[in-house]
Amino acid sequence: MKLKQLSLFLENKPGALGAPMRVLAAAGLNITTMSLADTQDFGILRLIVREWEKALALLQQNGFVVNVTDVIAIEVSDKPGGLAEILTPIENSGINVEYMYAFTLKKGDKGVLVFRFDNPDRALTVLKQHKINVVGQIELFKRVGKTDG
Amino acid sequence: MDERGLAPRDLQSLEDIAKLPFSFKSDLRDMYPFGLLASPMSEVVRLHASSGTTGKPNVVAYTASDIAVWTNAMERCFAACGVHRGDIIQNAYGYGLFTGGLGAHYGAESIGATVIPISGGNTQRQIMVMKDFGVTVICCTPSYFVHLIEEAARMGVDLKELPLRAGIFGAEPWTENMRQRIQAESGIKAYDIYGLSEIVGPGVAMECHCQCGPHILEDYFYPEIVDPATGEVLGEGAEGELVLTTLCKQAMPMIRYRTRDITALTSERCECGRTLRRIKRISRRCDDMFIIRGVNVYPSQIEAALLRVEGTLPHYQIILTKNKGLDEMEVRIEVTSDVFSDTIGAMESLQQKISHSIETTVGIRANVRLVSPRSIQRSEGKAKRVIDQRNL
Numbered sequence: 001m002k003l004k005q006l007s008l009f010l011e012n013k014p015g016a017l018g019a020p021m022r023v024l025a026a027a028g029l030n031i032t033t034m035s036l037a038d039t040q041d042f043g044i045l046r047l048i049v050r051e052w053e054k055a056l057a058l059l060q061q062n063g064f065v066v067n068v069t070d071v072i073a074i075e076v077s078d079k080p081g082g083l084a085e086i087l088t089p090i091e092n093s094g095i096n097v098e099y100m101y102a103f104t105l106k107k108g109d110k111g112v113l114v115f116r117f118d119n120p121d122r123a124l125t126v127l128k129q130h131k132i133n134v135v136g137q138i139e140l141f142k143r144v145g146k147t148d149g
Numbered sequence: 150m151d152e153r154g155l156a157p158r159d160l161q162s163l164e165d166i167a168k169l170p171f172s173f174k175s176d177l178r179d180m181y182p183f184g185l186l187a188s189p190m191s192e193v194v195r196l197h198a199s200s201g202t203t204g205k206p207n208v209v210a211y212t213a214s215d216i217a218v219w220t221n222a223m224e225r226c227f228a229a230c231g232v233h234r235g236d237i238i239q240n241a242y243g244y245g246l247f248t249g250g251l252g253a254h255y256g257a258e259s260i261g262a263t264v265i266p267i268s269g270g271n272t273q274r275q276i277m278v279m280k281d282f283g284v285t286v287i288c289c290t291p292s293y294f295v296h297l298i299e300e301a302a303r304m305g306v307d308l309k310e311l312p313l314r315a316g317i318f319g320a321e322p323w324t325e326n327m328r329q330r331i332q333a334e335s336g337i338k339a340y341d342i343y344g345l346s347e348i349v350g351p352g353v354a355m356e357c358h359c360q361c362g363p364h365i366l367e368d369y370f371y372p373e374i375v376d377p378a379t380g381e382v383l384g385e386g387a388e389g390e391l392v393l394t395t396l397c398k399q400a401m402p403m404i405r406y407r408t409r410d411i412t413a414l415t416s417e418r419c420e421c422g423r424t425l426r427r428i429k430r431i432s433r434r435c436d437d438m439f440i441i442r443g444v445n446v447y448p449s450q451i452e453a454a455l456l457r458v459e460g461t462l463p464h465y466q467i468i469l470t471k472n473k474g475l476d477e478m479e480v481r482i483e484v485t486s487d488v489f490s491d492t493i494g495a496m497e498s499l500q501q502k503i504s505h506s507i508e509t510t511v512g513i514r515a516n517v518r519l520v521s522p523r524s525i526q527r528s529e530g531k532a533k534r535v536i537d538q539r540n541l
Contacts, residue, residue, distance in 0.1 A: 007491030009484045011521050037493050042484075042519050044491055063523050065484050069491040098492050116491065 001136045002070040002120055004052045008045040009065040012038060017045065023062045029055050032144055033114065035101035046071075046101070048114065050141050070120045073103065073140055075133035078111045089130040095123050105143050112140070163371055166394050167382050171405045177207040177347065188212050188400045198246040199346040200445045200511060206246070209346050210400040216255065218397050219349050222366050223256020226355035229364065229421070230315060230340040232286050234261030237312075239279055241289035242320065242443070243269040248350025249320050249443065253288045256352065262286070269293065269443075272300045283312050290443040291318040291327055291339070295474035298334050309336035317342050319351055320443040322431050328360075341430060347406055348393050354428055357421035364425040365414075369397050372426065373405070374414050377435040388413045390435055391428065409436045439535055441469060441476045446511045448534040451480060454506040458499070459488055466525045469537045476539065479516045480507060483525055 010016040017036070024031065032048045049055040052068070059066045076082045090097065096118040103112040112135055117123040127134050135143075150156070155168055177185060182205075186193065194213050198206035211219065232238070238257045242249030250268055257264045267278060269289070275297060278284065287294065294316055301308050316331065319342035331339045343363045344351035353370050354363035365372045370393050374383045377390040391408045412428045419427060438447050448467060456462055464483040469476060482503065490496055500517045507515045526533070 005491070007489070009489050009496075009519070009521065011519075011524070016521075039493060039497065042496065044493060044496065046491060063521075065486050065489045065522055067486060067489050067491055098494075 001072065001124055001134045003048060003073050003114070003137055003140065005069045005071040005114070005116070006047045006049060006052055006056055006059070007067045007069050008047070008059065010036075010043045010045055012041055012043050016043070020045065020059055020062075020064055023058055023064075024049070024055060027054070027058055029058075032141070033101065033103045035099070035114075037099065046099075046116075048103075050144070069116060071114050071116050072120055072123060072127070073112050073114050073135040074127065075110045075135055076113050078106065078109050082111075083113070086127075086132055089126050089132070090117070090123060093122065093126045095119055095126065103140075107143060112143075166371060166405065167373060169394075169404050171380060171392065171407050172403055173407050174207065174347065174409070177209075178205065181205050182208040183210070185401050186210055187402055193400050195251075197248045197251075197346055197350065199248070200447070200450065207347065209248070209350075212399040215349075215398050215400050218369055219252060219352060220255040220259045222349065222352035222369055223252055224260045225366060226317070226342055226352050227256055227260050227262070227286075229355050229357040229423070230317065230338070231358055232257070232260065232262060232315060232317075236262040236285045237265065237283055238262050238286045238288060239265045239267055239275070239282075239284040241267055241269055241275060241287060241293065242351070247443070248344070248346045249288075252344070252350035252352055253317070257288075272297060273304065276301050276304055276306055279308075279313060280306055280311055285312050286315045286317065287313060287337075288317045290320045291316075291323040291331065292321060292442065292471070292474060292476055294318060294331060294335075294339075295327070297474075298331070299474050308334075313337050315340060317355075319343060321440040322433065325430065343428065343431065345408060345410075348395060348403055348408075349398065353393065357419065357423060359420050361419060362415070362427040362429055364419070364423050364427050367425050369395065371396055372414055372428070374412070375407075377409075377411070386413055386415060388429075391431075409434045409438065411435055437535060439467075439469060439537065441478055441513055444511065444513055446478075446513065450511050451507060451515075451534075454510040455480075455482065455503065458502045458506050459485075461485075461487065463488075464522075464525050466533070467535045469535065469539050471539045477516065478513060479518055481518045481520050481525060483522050484519050485522065 008020055029049055034047045037044045056066055098116040098118055100113055100115045192212045193210045195211040198208050200206055240253050242253050244250030254264055254266055315338045317340050328339045340356045341363055342351050343354040354365040356363050373392040374389040375392050376383055383389045391410045391412050393406050395403045410431045411433050412431045414426050416426045438445055452462055463485055466481045468479040488499055504517045
C-alpha cells in the first residue's frame with residue numbers, strides 16, 4: 001500500500017530544477033505529482049512517477065543524488081474537517097508527519113494527499129484500524145488515467 | 150648523526166649545521182605529546198600548542214631559560230620598531246595555548262610598557278578600550294586590524310585622532326598593499342613580525358622602523374633557505390623554504406626545522422644599522438596549510454572532521470573569503486546518496502554536525518554548504534582543495 005517517492009537533492013540556484021525535469025522529459029516519463037522543499041542553500045524535490053525504477057536509474061545515471069522513500073497516499077474528504085479527521089488517529093498514535101503534499105487528481109468529493117510519516121508501517125496499521133482509505137499504487141495510477149507515462 | 154657519519158666535532162661553524170638532517174612538523178606529531186622534550190618535565194615551566202596536521206595539536210615546551218630567551222626576543226622586537234616604556238600596548242593576540250598572546254605579553258611587560266591583555270575578539274570593546282585607555286601600540290593579526298578599522302568607522306571613531314601610532318602585525322601572511330592600506334586608513338605604522346610556535350612563537354624575526362622586511366634574531370635562531378623539493382641550501386637572495394635551527398632553546402630545541410614558509414634571505418645593509426639578516430615578506434607556503442584569523446589550518450584537518458561525520462570522505466572544497474575585513478571559511482561538500490535524506494530537517498542536521506565537527510577540530514567556524522555531486526571542479530592529478538579569494 002506504500003508508494004515509492006523519488007527524492008532529489010538540488011542546489012538552490014537557477015537551472016537546478018530544470019535539469020532533472022529535462023532528463024525525465026526526454027524519456028517520456030510523466031510526473032504524477034511533486035513537491036519542492038527549499039532552504040537558502042539547497043532544495044529537496046519529491047516526485048511520484050509511475051515508472052519510478054526507470055526514473056531512478058535515469059536520474060542516477062545523469063549524476064543526480066536520488067533516494068527512494070516510502071510514502072502513503074490517503075483519500076481525504078474534500079470538505080471542512082476532512083484532513084483533521086484523518087490526522088486525529090495518526091496524532092493519537094504518536095506518529096509524526098514529516099511532510100505532505102497533494103495529488104492534482106480528485107474523484108467525486110475526495111482528494112488524495114501524499115504523506116511522509118516517520119514510521120510508514122505503523123501509520124498504515126493505524127489508518128487501517130480507523131478505516132481510512134489508503135490509495136495503493138495500482139489504484140492510484142488507474143485514477144490518474146492513461147495519459148500518464 | 151651516526152647515520153650520516155657525523156660526530157659532534159664535525160660541527161665547528163654555523164655553516165656545519167647544513168650537514169645535519171632536517172626536522173619536520175610531522176616529527177612533532179609522531180612524538181606527540183612530549184617525545185621531543187630534551188629537558189625533564191620538572192624543568193618545563195610552560196606548554197603551548199598549535200594546530201597539527203591531524204586532530205592532535207603540536208605541543209611545544211619551555212624551560213625558565215627558554216621563556217627568558219623568548220621574552221628577550223620579543224623585547225628586541227618591540228624595541229626595533231620604537232616601542233618603549235610609557236607605551237600602552239593593546240595585546241589583541243589570543244591568550245591561551247596559542248603562543249601569540251603570552252609571547253607578546255612577556256616581551257611588552259619586560260620592556261616596561263603597559264600591557265592590556267585584552268586577547269582577541271569582541272571588536273566593539275577593543276575599540277572602546279583603544280580610545281578610552283589611550284592605547285599607543287596594538288598587537289594582532291593584520292586582518293583583524295583591518296576589521297577594527299572598519300568597525301571603528303562604523304562606530305564613528307576616527308583612529309587617526311587616537312594616540313595609536315604603531316601596530317605589530319603577524320601570525321598570518323599579508324602583503325605590502327595591505328600595509329599601505331592599513332597605514333593610510335588608520336594613520337599608524339604597520340610592522341611585520343614573524344614567528345612560529347615550533348621555534349619559539351612570535352619573536353623569530355621583526356621589522357625595524359625602516360619597514361623593509363623582518364630581521365631574523367640570528368643569535369637565537371639560525372636561518373637557512375633551501376630548495377623545498379631537494380633540500381639543497383640556496384644562496385643569498387634566492388627564494389626558497391625557510392629552515393630554522395634554535396641555538397639557545399633547552400626544552401624543545403629544533404634542528405633545521407622546515408617552516409614551509411617561502412621567502413629569501415638578504416644581508417644587504419639596513420639603514421637602521423642592524424646587521425641581522427632580513428627575510429622577504431612571506432606571502433606563500435610550500436604545503437597546503439592556510440591561515441585563517443591567525444590559526445593554522447590544514448585541509449587534512451577538515452578531512453578528518455568530514456570523515457568523522459560521514460564515515461567516508463566526500464568531495465569537498467574550502468573557499469576562503471573576506472567579509473568586512475574578517476576571514477571567512479566556507480566548506481563546500483558534495484552530497485552523496487549515503488548522506489542524502491528526503492527531509493529538510495535531516496539535511497540541516499547533517500550541515501550542523503559537519504560544522505560542529507570542523508569547529509571542534511580546527512577551532513574556527515565554517516559555513517557548510519551542501520552542493521550537487523560533481524559540481525566541484527576536478528583538476529588533473531591533485532585536487533584543488535583550497536580556493537583563497539581573500540586577495541592578499
